[in-house]
Amino acid sequence: MAMREAVLQALKEKNGEWLSGEMLSESLKVSRTTVWNQIKALLAEGYEVESSPRKGYRLSSPPDILSPAEVCPGLTAEVFGRKEYLYYQEIDSTNSQAKALASKGYPEGTLVVADMQTAGRGRRGRSWYSPGSQGIYMSIILRPVLPLKEISRISLLVAVAVAETLAEELNLPACIKWPNDILIDNKKIAGILSEVVTDMDGIEYIVVGIGLNINNQPQDFPSDFRTPATSAMAEDRCLVSRVKVLQGLLARLESHYLDLLAGRFAGTLEKGKSLSVVIGQELKLDTINGVLQGQAVDIDDHGFLLLRDQSGIIHTIMSGEITILS
Incomplete structure (x- = not known):
């Protein structure tokens, strides 16, 4: 020691x-x-x-530091965070660091956690607000043996794991805004950024980044967010143990991931549908192929969104920026 x-x-x-x-x-x-x-x-x-x-x-007080010394003793996950756990008090981006490690061959389950990010990244090149000692900023390396068409299942299972953790650990009514946002009463509490690297044989690795607002004061959030933000403390009116939340999140994330690899994705899919705030809603969807408008009718077996346009045509959406109209 x-x-x-x-x-x-x-x-x-x-x-x-x-x-x-x-x-x-x-x-x-x-x-x-x-x-x-x-x-x-x-x-x-x-x-x-x-x-x-x-x-x-x-x-003088119980530490709430996301170091391996604090997290690992109470961690029930068997792989995630066990083999390699890299903790930084400050880093530019946990996803950038995890991608660098993955390219060097670091194993599945390698976890990168930071107390603060100076250049945290969200989807579509946006930044992620990452003040020190207030949130959970983590990235994990996955190396699944899956067909490329099933990549979207990863984002959905991660969203389900985050929403379940908030509900079961903190009794917060978290919902999923497909594909990567976790909301409470239409306010964003968490975001997910999945980055995939492929080779001739399929998926080489996936880096999944999660930003989760825990002890942020509501008045401290920047005013220019596209979606109003919230935190666990803002909803619960008391300080929350980041260590406990991270331990619970890693356990649920690993459980849903192992279910996927074992061919048991149906339960995760149904949970994702039940937590969705977009199914049944009128949406405007900005995709790489242009703007679509219609009603979200379902999420298919691959984790893709099914949208019925005004002509009755069903579109299968792999990714996009959603605005809920109804």
């Missing part, structure tokens, strides 16, 4: 009580200076450690 982890574990074992620097240095067989250097490192990472010349050190 690294010295930093040993100091952190010793502080946690005291459950908020004071631990003298002398006892800590003796138990770890290091100097008081070494202990203090590790305390400074923990403070820099965001841990709230009180210090007193006479009493020593103590953790």
Whole structure:
């Protein structure tokens, strides 16, 4: 165990009580200076450690830091976040970093998590608001053996996993705006960005990025968002444990993903339909082939949206920008 982890574990074992620097240095067989250097490192990472010349050190509050030291002990996922867990206090974009790692051969389930993004990315080149210590900004590497026509199933299962996590962990009525937005009362709480790299044999890897607003204050969101934003704290009126939400999200994400690989996508599909805010609605849809308008009638087995235009023709939509008209 690294010295930093040993100091952190010793502080946690005291459950908020004071631990003298002398006892800590003796138990770890290091100097008081070494202990203090590790305390400074923990403070820099965001841990709230009180210090007193006479009493020593103590953790003043339960840490809500998305590091592997905090997340992995309570993680029930067996692969996601287990093999490789890369945590950054600040990064430009978790998706950019995950894509770089995937191109180097990092395995499926590799997780990139940041406390803050300086250039977080959304769909269609948009930015994702990523202030420090308020949200969950993560990307995960997937290497599914799937036909290319089933790629859209990935986005749908991720959306279902995010919506289920908000409902089951926080009792928030999350819904899905196909294909990549999670809403609560028509306000956006989360977004998904899936980036696919293919080769001659099919899918080489998929990087799935998730941005989830947790402890953001409503007044802090920029005013120029296309869709009004919200956060878990804004809806629940209290601080929310990001660690707990991330643990639950990874478990549900892995479960739905393994179901897909095992040919059990039907349950995820039906859940996605039940959570959809677009099925049955009149839509304007901006696609790569132009603008369509009509009623969303279903989501098919591949995760594509089925839209019936004013002439009664059913269009299969793989992706696009949706405006709900009704």
